Amino acid sequence: MGTEKIYSAIFSDDDIKWQSIIYELIRSKKIDPWDIDLNKFSQEYLKTIENLKKLNFRISGKVVFAAAIMLKIKTKHLGLDDFILLSDEKDEEVLEEEYFDDEYLDPDEEKIMKLSKHIRHNTKKKYLIKPRLEGPRKRKVTVVELMDALKKAIEVDRRREKRKAKAKIVVPDKIYEAKKDLLPKKIVEIREKLSKLFKLNKREKIAFSNLLNEHSPKERVEKFLPILHIANGGEIHIHQEKPFSELLLEVLDERD
Amino acid sequence: MKEIKAKIEALIHCKALDLDSLSKHTGIAKKGLLKNLINELIEEYKLRESGLKIINRDGKYKISVRDEHVDTITEAARPEIDKAVLETLAYIAHKKMIRQADVVRIRSNKSYNHIKELVERGFIESKKDGRSKKLTPTRKFYEYFKLPENEEI
Numbered sequence: 001m002g003t004e005k006i007y008s009a010i011f012s013d014d015d016i017k018w019q020s021i022i023y024e025l026i027r028s029k030k031i032d033p034w035d036i037d038l039n040k041f042s043q044e045y046l047k048t049i050e051n052l053k054k055l056n057f058r059i060s061g062k063v064v065f066a067a068a069i070m071l072k073i074k075t076k077h078l079g080l081d082d083f084i085l086l087s088d089e090k091d092e093e094v095l096e097e098e099y100f101d102d103e104y105l106d107p108d109e110e111k112i113m114k115l116s117k118h119i120r121h122n123t124k125k126k127y128l129i130k131p132r133l134e135g136p137r138k139r140k141v142t143v144v145e146l147m148d149a150l151k152k153a154i155e156v157d158r159r160r161e162k163r164k165a166k167a168k169i170v171v172p173d174k175i176y177e178a179k180k181d182l183l184p185k186k187i188v189e190i191r192e193k194l195s196k197l198f199k200l201n202k203r204e205k206i207a208f209s210n211l212l213n214e215h216s217p218k219e220r221v222e223k224f225l226p227i228l229h230i231a232n233g234g235e236i237h238i239h240q241e242k243p244f245s246e247l248l249l250e251v252l253d254e255r256d
Numbered sequence: 257m258k259e260i261k262a263k264i265e266a267l268i269h270c271k272a273l274d275l276d277s278l279s280k281h282t283g284i285a286k287k288g289l290l291k292n293l294i295n296e297l298i299e300e301y302k303l304r305e306s307g308l309k310i311i312n313r314d315g316k317y318k319i320s321v322r323d324e325h326v327d328t329i330t331e332a333a334r335p336e337i338d339k340a341v342l343e344t345l346a347y348i349a350h351k352k353m354i355r356q357a358d359v360v361r362i363r364s365n366k367s368y369n370h371i372k373e374l375v376e377r378g379f380i381e382s383k384k385d386g387r388s389k390k391l392t393p394t395r396k397f398y399e400y401f402k403l404p405e406n407e408e409i
Contacts, residue, residue, distance in 0.1 A: 137333055138333060138334050138335065138336040139321060139326060139329050139330070139333035139334070139335060139336065140320065140321070140326055140335075140336060140400075141335045141336060141337045141342060141400075141401075142326060142327075142330070143401050143402070143403065145335060145342065146342065146345070146346050146349075146401055147346070149339065149342040149343040149345070149346040150343070150346035150347065150349075150350050152343055153343040153344070153346050153347040153350075153362075153363065154347070154350070156343075156362070156363070157347070157362050160362060
């Protein structure tokens with residue numbers, strides 16, 4: 001029986017006799033209790049809970065208990081019980097006694113615990129975890145390493161200074177100022193060209209590309225900037241059907 | 257006594273511990289006794305010309321590699337100061353006295369954490385200086401790297 005079948009057997013049974021199912025499966029050696037994916041088990045449980053029409057806390061209690069027992073068995077078996085706080089204080093027998101003190105417990109659970117002990121005993125060697133090796137110890141830093149680190153730090157310092165000096169060469173404000181002086185002249189030129197084209201075009205919208213000669217990015221920017229100024233002055237309207245499509249210019253004063 | 261000595265050895269192998277901590281971990285209240293046992297251990301390490309030694313740094317005892325073997329273990333063991341932190345330390349030591357703001361400007365925002373770690377470990381001293389702080393290497397820094405205090409690096 002595959003893992004999928006086990007999950008469906010546990011979660012689809014109306015009576016949810018999960019204890020007997022697991023017990024039977026383990027006894028008939030159809031499942032390896034060490035290969036039960038507890039994460040998947042919990043996910044399946046959550047799905048089942050979501051599908052239930054009314055709350056039944058006995059079911060959730062039983063499944064949580066089942067997951068806890070399996071996790072406990074696995075942990076003990078793998079020798080990871082140091083990580084369980086309770087294990088430091090109470091031994092396994094005491095814990096098991098506490099489980100069985102619960103008045104709602106099924107007698108099947110006792111069988112499972114006994115069986116888990118038996119399996120644990122038989123397969124202990126297979127899953128034995130060796131104590132973790134100590135990690136590499138840290139050593140003192142040498143003067144040579146300190147000097148190397150200094151060289152690197154100074155190098156970074158110099159690189160930063162160089163980058164700063166490079167950045168100082170380009171002064172975008174000054175370039176902008178120089179171009180700004182040429183702008184009024186350009187605006188007049190473009191306004192005249194637009195007016196001319198508008199008449200030629202029988203008062204239809206003019207494509208921005210009609211203003212271009214070289215179609216270079218530089219020319220586009222040079223001619224687009226005056227267009228923005230003219231549009232801002234309310235002399236023209238700029239239309240665009242969709243982003244990156246042709247810009248259509250409509251001369252307002254001429255039409256009115 | 258042998259057993260207590262072995263316990264002390266195991267403890268200071270794990271981490272640098274002062275007499276209070278050693279007393280707590282071994283259950284031996286008499287600190288004089290603990291100190292005597294540590295001194296015996298130090299002598300034993302010396303006598304058998306071990307590659308290790310027991311050092312006392314700021315009242316904390318620790319097992320460390322003998323200086324003459326530091327080069328041998330360079331590749332095998334990680335340095336106790338991270339590379340980036342060491343670069344920041346080297347830069348501060350090179351300047352002898354520098355404003356924290358200048359270190360951060362040169363070594364990026366990450367150096368705030370480096371400075372914090374270096375101050376905590378006692379390699380640099382941080383004193384308030386207006387809105388920033390003045391950083392200087394400490395005596396511990398010079399002792400650690402076996403450099404004379406006026407040494408230019």
